[in-house]
Amino acid sequence: MSDWKEGSDARLPLYQRLREEIMDRIASGEWPPGGTIPTEAELTRRYGIAVGTVRRAIDTLVNEGLLERSQGRGTFVRRPDFDASFFRFFRQVNAEGESRVPSSRILSATLSTPPVEASRALGLADNEPCLCLDRLRTLEDDSLLTEKIWLPASRFSGLLEVPLEEFGTLLYPFYEARFGQRIGSARETLTIASADASTAGRLGIAPRDPVVVIERIALGYDRTPLEYRCSMGAAATFRYQIEIS
Incomplete structure (x- = not known):
């Protein structure tokens, strides 16, 4: 007997329906990040579809970075390392050249009207209030x-x-533990801007000095926007590194 969740769109191809089904079960916490999903054989029996269709749905989610296969162990819900992007972009060494892990501190948490770009990224109505962490x-x-x-x-x-x-x-484990909101993927955009007086004071640079701006939209496993963040760092500490083979 098939086990499709209510609301599954029967107009979609079967592999696409299964892809959405898997994402929904991950987003709900039924199949949590770091854990395994049922085997291809189990999914075939559960949903009454061919193993080739199941494999195509899983391949799609693996290619999208939401699942990963481990030989002999199964298919896991991937938990991405979102902070790695910042650590690629900004130097993390002290005066002696030794690597250090940055610390972080929440300065304030407020309810206010977000800027247009944040409201648009989160799919909010005009002037809808939003939580802001500084x-x-x-x-x-x-x-x-x-x-x-x-x-x-x-x-x-x-x-x-x-x-x-x-x-x-780390905020993403905090979101998951306290609010049940699981971040599955993110999109980042990098630009260069001039520091205003407030940003310059925070970063210990002069007003109008160049800063790197990293805008991130973080999505749940069901692709719902859950977070918009704007991070700024002094351009003097910025580096870009990529391996090409």
């Missing part, structure tokens, strides 16, 4: 990044009651 990332005594992070209030109810010290260094 965060500073530091490397020892030096400011590395200043960030504004916008979250839809409907999905993060109760966030303003959380003491700032309880947010922790």
Whole structure:
């Protein structure tokens, strides 16, 4: 007997329906990040479809980076390392050249009207209020990044009651543990801008000095926008590195 969730769109090709089904079960927490999904044989029996169709759906999600196969162990829900992008872009060494892991601190959490780009990225109505986190990332005594992070209030109810010290260094595990919101993927855009007085003061640079701006839209496993963030760092500490083979 098939086990499609109510609301599954029968107009879609079967592999596409299964892809959406798998994403929905991941987003709901039934198949959590880091865990395995049922085997191809189990999915074939559960949904009453051919193994080739199941394999195509899984291949699509593997190519999209949401699942990963492990030989002899099964297919896992991938938990991406989102902070790695910042660590590629900004130097993380002290005066002696030793590698260090940046720390982070939430300076404030407020409810306010987001800028147009944040509202559009999150799919909010005009002037719909949004939760805003103001965060500073530091490397020892030096400011590395200043960030504004916008979250839809409907999905993060109760966030303003959380003491700032309880947010922790990594926000995505915090979102998952406290609000059941799981980040599955993200898109980032890098641009260069001039620092305004406030940003310059945060980063310890002069006003109008160049800064690298990283805009990120983070999505749930069902592709719902869950976070918009704008991070700024001094261009003098920026580096770009890529391996080409």
